[in-house]
Amino acid sequence: MILTVTLNPALDTTYAVDTVIAGSTHRVRSVEVRAGGKGLNVTRVLAAMGVPVLATGLIGGDNGDRIEALLAADGIAASFQPIAGESRRTVVATDGAEATGFWEPGPRVSATEWNTFVGHYRWCLNRASIVVLAGSLPPGIADRSYAELISLAREAGTGVVLDTEGPALRRALFAGPTVVKPNRAELSAATARSVTGVADAVGAARSLRDGSATAVVATLGADGMVASTANGHWHAHLPAPLPGNPTGAGDACSAALAAGLLRGSSGSSGSGGSGGEPKWPELLVEAVAWSAAAVAAPAAGMVDPDRIQELRPAVAVEEI
């Protein structure tokens, strides 16, 4: 089973409007709400692909109740730790072509709430072979917190996929996650390097690994993705980029990486996901196909399994 951790889940609100013009007011034609945050997008992709998954994290207030109800309605297993603050909302206004987004920061989490969550996370870890840590940290949560969760996962023999940015990413690397999945901008910021082409990305990913056992899989939008691992470096991509909505493509990549690690872990000695190096070229085919299917889907956290089936043969993986 895969455990996903969403420390700052969101009630994602999408407004259908005519063209957004800064400084003016807009009548909203329709309102859609979804359970969001990177970790929950990963969760929904895994569920859509039939991979056993449990969502945990911190949740609170009316928005939190709404998020839990939306997950339950989608048949997604969740066990969140309640907090006193109210979970955030995101608002995206879209005319169908262009999207203008507003990200609330999220509730302040107390030290007591964090410690209670860590206890709950340990309980969840005992049931999981792979854990996905994804998204931003809400206010009050220390930058070292992902490092703490990674250390506990390693003690439990559980493989870790990490998708975050900034100080939380830099602090987490020292704890030795199995895979980190930055996008181009996050990779550039974390390594203080300009990342434009594939060669830049491989160099920056290698620098981020810094000789460790952690694999870096960087998503590059239309350029596909690059992987830098202890066993080699690859560039994986489609022959041509797909049109669609890139929001959530990175989350589908994290889901594919976690699902691949889960398959690897069940084939190993049973000591959990950290046993055995993944078969990278195959894993990258999955990651590109799942991401591309997410681009083709109408919203983040959705993929069509048939579309993934069609896309797999088109993915090219080149060793670098």
Added chain:
Amino acid sequence: MILTVTLNPALDTTYAVDTVIAGSTHRVRSVEVRAGGKGLNVTRVLAAMGVPVLATGLIGGDNGDRIEALLAADGIAASFQPIAGESRRTVVATDGAEATGFWEPGPRVSATEWNTFVGHYRWCLNRASIVVLAGSLPPGIADRSYAELISLAREAGTGVVLDTEGPALRRALFAGPTVVKPNRAELSAATARSVTGVADAVGAARSLRDGSATAVVATLGADGMVASTANGHWHAHLPAPLPGNPTGAGDACSAALAAGLLRGSSGSSGSGGSGGEPKWPELLVEAVAWSAAAVAAPAAGMVDPDRIQELRPAVAVEEI
């Protein structure tokens, strides 16, 4: 007592952001929520000025609970009719200078819910001398609905201030509200005339009255306001416009008009607010001073009584 009717109240959400750029995403630095909708802005201005006021209307869902809690926290008397749908939210993203707003349409109201509300409104009317009908109609409410509420108020001998636009305004005029308060754009749309200067505005206001007993007070932003009534026509304004936030200035004008009608009604035979023609020049001084104080206040629905006191002597009223 003044009764305010808000058929489409809103949970007004203000996001503090850096400059809004269409098509990009924005980190929200802080989130503020307020009870909003034109009728509730009028209510809060009246309460701030010590005028007895009761708020009614239609409310529902988590957003509705939140609106009621915010009103209660401000010590505002409210008696809303619950509905099954969820009250809308508005989102305004501001960098302190420019504001970009998104207006949700509001919940669909059933015929049964409307009929139940009309019964509740009649009960409230028995306690009121003046009623303020302000704002948009939510989906499902017929354009003639304000006309229905105005007719019931007239039967009860209660004066009516109406602030709405479009078909709801045009249909309501035939029912004979005491005062209607369009802004420049609403006046222009309702009369199909271009309204740029004060002379245009007086002509359009006169045309909107169409010889009826209804007074038209049109707010013109920096140009102050014009009134067209059965007893004369006036232009009221400050010597120079004030800097500030114009959102809610029209609502403060409606509040001043209602408060003026209430004073007039208590001096009359006791048959309610529709007895006796208001003293227009004095009423317009109040309306301009309250509106200008709203411009000087940080948010819609707020006025500082001391500021109004300072502003009154500066207001010029010219008969046309």
